[in-house]
Amino acid sequence: MGSYPALAFLLLFSATLSSSCDGGKVLVYPVDGSHWLNMKILVEALHSQGHQITVLRSSTSWYVSEFSPHYTSITITQEQTQNIESQDFMTSFLKRSIEIRRNKGTIWAFVEFYRNIFNMMGDNQKVVAKLIVSIFENETLIKELKETRYNIFLTDPAFPGGVLLAHHLQLPMVFNVRWLFNGEAHFAIAPSPLSYVPQLFTDNSDKMDFFQRINNMIRHSILAYMYYFVSNPPYQAVCDHYFGPDVSVMSLMQGADLWLMRVDFIFEFPRPSMPNVVYIGGFQGKPSKPLSSDLEEFVQSSGEHGVIVMTLGTLLSNLGPEISEIIASAFANLPQKVVWRHIGKRPITLRNNTMLVEWLPQNDILGHHKTKVFVTHGGTNGIYEAIYHGVPVLGIPLIFDQYDNVVRLKSRGVAEIVEVTTLDVESLTSSLKNILDPEKPYKQNMLKLSQLHHDKPMKPIDSAIFWMEFVMRHKGAAHLRTESYKLPWYAYHCLDVMAVFVAFGVLIIALVWVSCRWLIRRLISTTKTTSKSKNE
Template sequence: MKLTVCSSVLLLLLTFSFCHGGNIFVFPAEGSHWINMDILLQALHSRGHNITILRSTRSWYIKANASYYNALSMPVEKSIDETFITNLMKAGVQFVLGTTPWLSSINILTKMVDIITYLHSAVCELVSAVLDDAALMKTLEDTKFDLVLSDPCWGGGVILAKYMKLPLVYYVRWQIGEDAHFGIAPSPLSYIPVTGSGFTDRMTFLQRVKNMILYLVTYIQNDVISGRLYQPTCAKYLGPDCDFNQIKTDADIWLMRTDFVFDYPRPTMPNVVYIGGFQCKPAKPLPEHLEEFVQSSGEHGVVIMPMGTFVSELPDDMANGIAAALAKLPQKVIWRYKGKRPASVGNNTLVVDWMPQNDLLGHPKIKLFVAHGGTNGVHEAIYHGVPVAGLPMYFDQYDNLLRLQERGGAKIVSISTVDKDDSFLEAMQEVLTDPSYRENMQRLSRLHRDQPVEPMDKALFWIEFVMRHKGAAHLKAQSYNMSWFTYHSVDVVLFLTAAVLLVLLTSFMFIRCLFRALCKRKVKRE
């Protein structure tokens, strides 16, 4: 009995000695960004860390109550809620489909710009609501947070981290409106395509010209957003000399939600940690009704199409075109769809409001994944080795699917043609019948899984590393402290050019004077 008690006490002591729970302040983003971050936060909580999340009272995805985090809900006028996201999706669908006259398309594009501006101004309002509340800031200071974890697609996290004088870890894929790599790492435009270009890492001359132009447009757009919206907030709370464009890249660790099985090889930095597919995991058993439906597919198998977030916003004829194409497949189909049920839905199609995407992708009966090209779905398809038929819409979706298509694991179809011809049906049939698509995806799956450390474990280690060492300054390059003028050594090039010109000019003058002296001496002799 005494031995048992002693063993239990020793076990408790050992457990506590290895448990170093910290306080983490989280500035998340909405939508699919939150879905992934939520998985990371649950893992952090399971390791004994206390999580505090900043959200607005009108937040859509981020709930006010959860067992694994404390929510700091701020009442603000502007908010990124369901209505905001729906309007953004509708504007994006109308623009991409190109079904409106050119003047209307310009109006739609202007509307999208206004929506994006509203988004970032809402973020600034949320930051101001926190920093202007003296009592709240005193409470946050007394909590003694160890770090700020932020998604830099919104610019508020770095301002809060600097104001609270805390280390900063980025959970990142995008920074404001561009691939985060462009913000921190050398990015030669000769072989690194800008998101939205639709190019691979092997570009022709004209493609490189377009890539450069798109980069400049994106750079100017981000500079305008940073200057008009974030810089005033930054100056108000961090001082007039604080440059938002400079501090926004000053994170200790960048947890990059991609990897080089999926992305193109490119230069990187010491404080960038690649955690692509960290949310992926082995499949769990399906709910009984889904398992029964999947097993009823026989030898043909099942096609899944979890695109409900934006398909409900498509015109009825387009939704009917998708349903009609799915109805012609011999496979059973599970389609996540929240809009009006299309009249052409076939007997082989099960329409659902929600599906366990990861668990379905891991089921041996799944033969094809019809995807819109979001980062989450692409990584899960790679993890489980399921070939893809892509229907991209906007943002990075086409570029994500293009990476799979280049590696032989996907076939891309324009969403605007699904109700006009058989291209969607033909693409699905090609991927289903050509074994190379599945073989290529399974090869990518083996590459992705063959890692010395799981992506989730890497993410947890580096977050805790920053907490233990109060930052990771030794991994941060000085590039973020430099202006573009200094970073690209423009001053050095100008100085060396001037020095060479001076030497040439001096040499020229010396030769000229010497030539004149010789000529004068010759004249005198004559």
């Protein structure tokens, strides 16, 4: 009998818990471009749970719509500037990247590769950092944001404007994250030994030989350099101006309550983590819907051979006529049907087994049982959809993290990679035939990977919602977050303690030496005195 009130008390607990986050107010500061596609999924999921979402967007935004049934937007007026995600910028960046890649292995290519990245990051950071200044200077807006009393602040710290705003508004902060402006996000919060944690742009797996580890360390140092001298300064200037010189952008970032990491370890190599990291990799996954009747008809016409699906992402679909012809010829060699998302001139060598489309219901066609191979540039959205549906991959990586992404798939035995710079009909055809070969383990491996991906106590998107609501309910997640980032760097790495030990060691050695010398001299002098006195 005595336990009933206690039970009632517990029930009351849960009632309070579940009601306290109903209709939470969420302020979202997204990163534009493909990052927004990810963020939108979380926004829609939050909206479906009855939360009110406000999205801060720039008037020059290309992806983030002003109007949506899922959120209210606040638009910050900005002058039109070249955006990192614009088609023109991307086409020229891609051209330059392929030119550099063609000279891979030379010092020139190595230097130019990073110069290309640094330029892009530097220019972009300056533009994006301006947005946060516009917000800080807009007193009416800041007042309005403060008065709304949001429950959480959701942002993608790839460009950390949101991090500064969350600090200014003193709101619990949740990240939807994979990349920071200095590389993979884990590097900012979890100790990440470079001996088995591959750095961006290395094409390394988690098993590296000596020279790969040297490469890993060098590229890590270059990214650290980029952070200190290219990516960070525009934000740090804002930080210094508004919060004083003692606050660093990195420490604000490390102070986030929760990191919803777009990572799943069926894809990413295992690496150290922290208690406030929640893995939501594959949160975009959902069952496929039926195809439109003409697409379904085309797909069905493939018979037992099945279908190859090809797309190189939103911004990279046009690789130029030369490469398109090679791809078309390779497809022409195969008995499969092909659905190819292609923008630009129709290749001459195209056979009628290939259907060109300007847009593709990617998830639906990947979920179709006739789909045999997914040819992709290696963006994470597509990769996770392929894993969700168990479709092996042919990767043609082009820029950014795409090489590293397909390396991960290859190491799991579910993908082949072809180099865009040395692409020819023969190698492409043979790679495709390899993956299609039922004797080869690609399909089997991908089914196993898919099985592991699905075998979770909770769907990644539900996990994301649970933990965002957790932060709303408890006004943060302090108990999951280390505050070690507040330590000076030498204290964090115990260098001060080491210094004391070394000093102590040296002191002891010195003492022993001095004592020994003194003793020996004493002994010698005693011996001399004795022999003298004997002689006398």
